[in-house]
Amino acid sequence: MTKKIYIKGMGSEHCAKIVENTLKSLDGVHSVKVDLKEKIATVELHKDVKDDEFVRAIDDAGYEVVRIE
Template identity: 50%
Template sequence: MTKRIQIEGMSCEHCATRVKKMLESLDGVSSAEVSLADKSAVVTLETDVPDRQLRDMVYDAGYDVTAITAQ
């Protein structure tokens, strides 16, 4: 299963790397690809991870989530 997270507030590659590391630290997340240009992350899940957990991790990294959609 994959989910796309729309993220506001990232302004550099360091921001994208920070979000990637935070998301990949969650249990159940196998990988995260973060695009600064698209202001989004595509997260591949091994198990179901609630949207709230994904959102909280992005907030903890210092950014805002505008949407999470299953793909």
């Protein structure tokens, strides 16, 4: 399963790395690829992760989820 998370507030590679590491730390996440230009994190899952878990983790890291597809 793949989810695309649109994130507001990322402005540098450092920000992208923080988001990537934050999402990778969630149980159920297999891999993460962050596109800084498009402000999208593509997350590959090996089990279901609820959207509110993504929102909480990104918020705790200091960024904002715009939407999840």
